[in-house]
Amino acid sequence: MYVAVKGGERAIENAHRLLAHERRGDQTVPELSLDQISGQLSLAVDRVMAEGSLYDRELAALAIKQARGDMIEAIFLARAFRATLPRFGMTEAVDTGTMQVQRRISSTFKDIPGGQVLGPTFDYTHRLLDPTLAGGMVPQRPATAPVPEAPMPRVTDILKSDGLIEPSPLEEQGKPVGDLTREPLSFPADRDLRLQNLARGDEGFLLALGYSTQRGYGRTHPFAGEIRFGEVEVEFFAEDAGFAVPLGAIAVTECQMVNQFKGSATEAPCFTRGYGLAFGQSERKTMAMALVDRALRARELGEDLVAPAQDEEFVMSHSDNVQSTGFVEHLKLPHYVDFQSELGLLRKLRAEFEQAAQNENRLREAAE
Amino acid sequence: MALIEELGSGFADKVRSAQSTFRAVMDAMARPGTVQRITAWLDAPPPLTAATAAIALTLFDHDTVIWLDDAFASSPHIAKWLRFHTSAPIASEARYATYALIGDPQGLPDFANFSLGSDEYPDRSTTLILQLETLAKGPALQLTGPGIKDREILRATGLPADLAGRLSQNQKIFPRGVDLILVAGDGVAALPRTTRVTPIEA
Amino acid sequence: MNAPAASYNFAYLDEQTKRMIRRAILKAIAIPGYQVPFASREMPMPYGWGTGGVQVTASILGPDDVLKVIDQGSDDTTNAISIRKFFEKTAGVRTTTATAEATVIQTRHRIPEEPLHDKQVLVYQVPIPEPLRFLEPRETETRRMHALSEYGLMHVKLYEDIARFGHIATSYAYPVKVNARYVMDPSPTPKFDNPKMDDCEALQLFGAGREKRIYAVPPHTKVTSLDFEDHPFSRYRHNAPCALCGANDSYLDEIVTDDRGGRMFVCSDTDYCEKRRADGHRGTEGAIGPGFETKTLEAKSSETKPPEAKHG
Numbered sequence: 011m012y013v014a015v016k017g018g019e020r021a022i023e024n025a026h027r028l029l030a031h032e033r034r035g036d037q038t039v040p041e042l043s044l045d046q047i048s049g050q051l052s053l054a055v056d057r058v059m060a061e062g063s064l065y066d067r068e069l070a071a072l073a074i075k076q077a078r079g080d081m082i083e084a085i086f087l088a089r090a091f092r093a094t095l096p097r098f099g100m101t102e103a104v105d106t107g108t109m110q111v112q113r114r115i116s117s118t119f120k121d122i123p124g125g126q127v128l129g130p131t132f133d134y135t136h137r138l139l140d141p142t143l144a145g146g147m148v149p150q151r152p153a154t155a156p157v158p159e160a161p162m163p164r165v166t167d168i169l170k171s172d173g174l175i176e177p178s179p180l181e182e183q184g185k186p187v188g189d190l191t192r193e194p195l196s197f198p199a200d201r202d203l204r205l206q207n208l209a210r211g212d213e214g215f216l217l218a219l220g221y222s223t224q225r226g227y228g229r230t231h232p233f234a235g236e237i238r239f240g241e242v243e244v245e246f247f248a249e250d251a252g253f254a255v256p257l258g259a260i261a262v263t264e265c266q267m268v269n270q271f272k273g274s275a276t277e278a279p280c281f282t283r284g285y286g287l288a289f290g291q292s293e294r295k296t297m298a299m300a301l302v303d304r305a306l307r308a309r310e311l312g313e314d315l316v317a318p319a320q321d322e323e324f325v326m327s328h329s330d331n332v333q334s335t336g337f338v339e340h341l342k343l344p345h346y347v348d349f350q351s352e353l354g355l356l357r358k359l360r361a362e363f364e365q366a367a368q369n370e371n372r373l374r375e376a377a378e
Numbered sequence: 379m380a381l382i383e384e385l386g387s388g389f390a391d392k393v394r395s396a397q398s399t400f401r402a403v404m405d406a407m408a409r410p411g412t413v414q415r416i417t418a419w420l421d422a423p424p425p426l427t428a429a430t431a432a433i434a435l436t437l438f439d440h441d442t443v444i445w446l447d448d449a450f451a452s453s454p455h456i457a458k459w460l461r462f463h464t465s466a467p468i469a470s471e472a473r474y475a476t477y478a479l480i481g482d483p484q485g486l487p488d489f490a491n492f493s494l495g496s497d498e499y500p501d502r503s504t505t506l507i508l509q510l511e512t513l514a515k516g517p518a519l520q521l522t523g524p525g526i527k528d529r530e531i532l533r534a535t536g537l538p539a540d541l542a543g544r545l546s547q548n549q550k551i552f553p554r555g556v557d558l559i560l561v562a563g564d565g566v567a568a569l570p571r572t573t574r575v576t577p578i579e580a
Numbered sequence: 581m582n583a584p585a586a587s588y589n590f591a592y593l594d595e596q597t598k599r600m601i602r603r604a605i606l607k608a609i610a611i612p613g614y615q616v617p618f619a620s621r622e623m624p625m626p627y628g629w630g631t632g633g634v635q636v637t638a639s640i641l642g643p644d645d646v647l648k649v650i651d652q653g654s655d656d657t658t659n660a661i662s663i664r665k666f667f668e669k670t671a672g673v674r675t676t677t678a679t680a681e682a683t684v685i686q687t688r689h690r691i692p693e694e695p696l697h698d699k700q701v702l703v704y705q706v707p708i709p710e711p712l713r714f715l716e717p718r719e720t721e722t723r724r725m726h727a728l729s730e731y732g733l734m735h736v737k738l739y740e741d742i743a744r745f746g747h748i749a750t751s752y753a754y755p756v757k758v759n760a761r762y763v764m765d766p767s768p769t770p771k772f773d774n775p776k777m778d779d780c781e782a783l784q785l786f787g788a789g790r791e792k793r794i795y796a797v798p799p800h801t802k803v804t805s806l807d808f809e810d811h812p813f814s815r816y817r818h819n820a821p822c823a824l825c826g827a828n829d830s831y832l833d834e835i836v837t838d839d840r841g842g843r844m845f846v847c848s849d850t851d852y853c854e855k856r857r858a859d860g861h862r863g864t865e866g867a868i869g870p871g872f873e874t875k876t877l878e879a880k881s882s883e884t885k886p887p888e889a890k891h892g
Contacts, residue, residue, distance in 0.1 A: 016656050017656075018656040018657060018658050018660075018661045019656075019665075021658065022661060086622075086626065089622040090622045090623065090624050092622065093622040093623070094594070191619065191621075192441075192619050193619050194617035196719075197719060197720050323719060323720065327719075332622065332626070332627060333627045333628075335626065336626035336627030336628035336629060336631075336790060337627060337628035337790055339626065339628070340626070340628030340707065343629065343651070343659055344651060344652045344657050344658075344659075345652075345768075346652055346833060347653060347689050347690055347752075347769075347770055347831070347833065347848055348753075348768050348770060350770070350818070350831075350833060350834055350848075351752045351770040351771065351772070352751050352752070353834065354751065354816045354817075354818060355747070355749065355751040355816065358747070359746075359747070362746060392595060393589065393590045393595065394590075394643065396598070396599070397598075397640075397641070398642060400598075400602045400639075400640070401640065403606065404605060404606065404609070404640065404783075407606050407609045407798075408783045408796075408799060409698075409798075409799060436599070436602070437599060437602065437603055437606075439596060439599055439600075441600065442603070496727075497727035497728070498723050498724065498726075498727040499617075499723075501604070501608075501617075503607075505607075524612050524759050524798040524799075525800060525801065527781075527799075552761070553611050553614060553727075553761065557606075557607070557610040570609060570610035570611075570798075572610065572611070572612065572759065572798075
């Protein structure tokens, strides 16, 4: 005897209570604080800010805690919060040339004005698990040096002044910068929308695509012209004041890739650019972003489109991990109505198959 | 320069009024020929009527380019009021308009002056908002098409005499084409580009 | 009616977003079956879980509306509950499970069995709005096909099905032609529901949040399922009456009752089934549920342990 039960609502409530319980874990263990997450898992916070498209360390830390460490879930929380915020307008473009540099390296030259500044990096660590980190370790005080007075010009600006690299492709003056959170995306997309899409894009997806360009899927001969990380001022032009008002500083990472040179009948050959910019210390992200940016410029640089990383519609439609996880995970939702339709059709086809097979057997028997 | 008080207020209850006004316009568009009621009230700068102004507040913002015909453009308060309450940019050329406010429908410019959309993006066409004398009486038009069970009769005073002909030409370029919203008193009706219109002899 | 939570704008969306969606809805109605692009917002539920439907509902909903939310035809599936609670919290609207009482019905994968009337709006949740998507992945291409009314690719696919299987092998999300112009995806409703879209008294709105498209079918609009003269469109439903209410005209869910192949078929539309049972209709398995009197049941000899009843 079948009893129709209405219990969905209570099931959901119980599931949420259990989730909160599991999230807290063993209550004899101290609870994570947002300061701990922001301070000691800072690269996780950086990633949530970058892909969540929201610069707020505390909120990102809260999102990570609420998401139990699931990064894409945390990014989703940041994005959903961002969508509720009122929008005042657009800031002035940040000038990474005036960055308070904490780390700045270039692979294209042995030495450059301002020097190579390693900064806090895993790059040359030996990847050996360190048990002393398991608890109560007090790090050595870092070495210090006076803040250099010497300017740190961008490597790409140095190359540009010699005409060796293409000028930074500029949009028409006065043309408003696109914003794909406010207008639906249509293809072909201009570089401003492509870069925005990549900046918000999933690090893993971009990493794989960037990697593919290095392995022959659309080759661009990249060199890391410069990677710099530090704080930049954010300014907003106030109509009433008549000048740009500083709002504060944010930490960003910028990567400029120097790529395969290009020339034409009318222009001398020069290097081409790939660009990456993201909140926080996000080197892997900005490097992958710069590789994919350059690959996506294939169309405007007149290159053959042969590889996935060059396929604008493919890259931009699948880079957003909030969208992709939503759709992949939606398969968990009930689909039994459509499955029922498929079952019906399949059963019918199978019955016809059986029937046809039987008919053939009868014919064969009759012939014998 | 007009003071805010002189400009006339917007909706007292923005959220509710915009929603109820939208439902009236939506029902009008979904059921061409029916006259829906706009119940939201506000102070509108004449000759803009309250219902037309309500529709403007509901649909316009800084993403919608507005074009005003001479009847509305000649009254500078209207442009000021629109800019203040909606931040909508007002264009001098009709072909960029998302919405066109027509205070003198009999002088309605040829549809070709407006944006007709493209075959790939037929939605990017102008919606014409015609402010009429009345939707209760006047020359009768027979309407058929999506949204209409069999046929519907629309009576209106103030429409251009050649409207049926213009709409027929509009249909020839489907899916491109303009859509019309008709406002009179507190009533709103609509003629989307899918509606076939034939005049009925009196 | 519950008072909405103070910190949300009515129905969650800010007014600017509502305006943008409302403009898209109006154009969608003017071009039946055409997919209008819109700037979908991040919502508190994931993309793919109804954000398009939620944004459309949030943009049309008013304080006097009565909202019904169903998924797979049932008000009690988890996602329908989640979305209904969302609107209870953010809009404070009255909600109902009774189809006839609702003014706005948001649905995933079913059209209610009870014919809709002209005071109702049906809002569909759509995962993939583009009917040609699985034949042509590029939006640039499919948009061009719709522009030129070039639907050969679809006809070829249907014809190939017939060549391979003897039938058109699409059982849900069965493509339709709207107002004799646009080919449209009805959303993953079973093809059984397709005829309900034709000449419907209610307005039908379709929201795809992740794909950022809104489309519409005005009332009394011609909607025909694609087919061939020698292979006409046919509806499929499991050929049996509902085991609970005896209905012969409703789409049925298959319930697995034991691990020996035991099966039972009941109405997918839970409101329809409940109303029929309230009116005294019974199937072979009289149901015992909240609000019903205990009835004497005819026990089948092959019946053993009563099945575990699960919902959602």
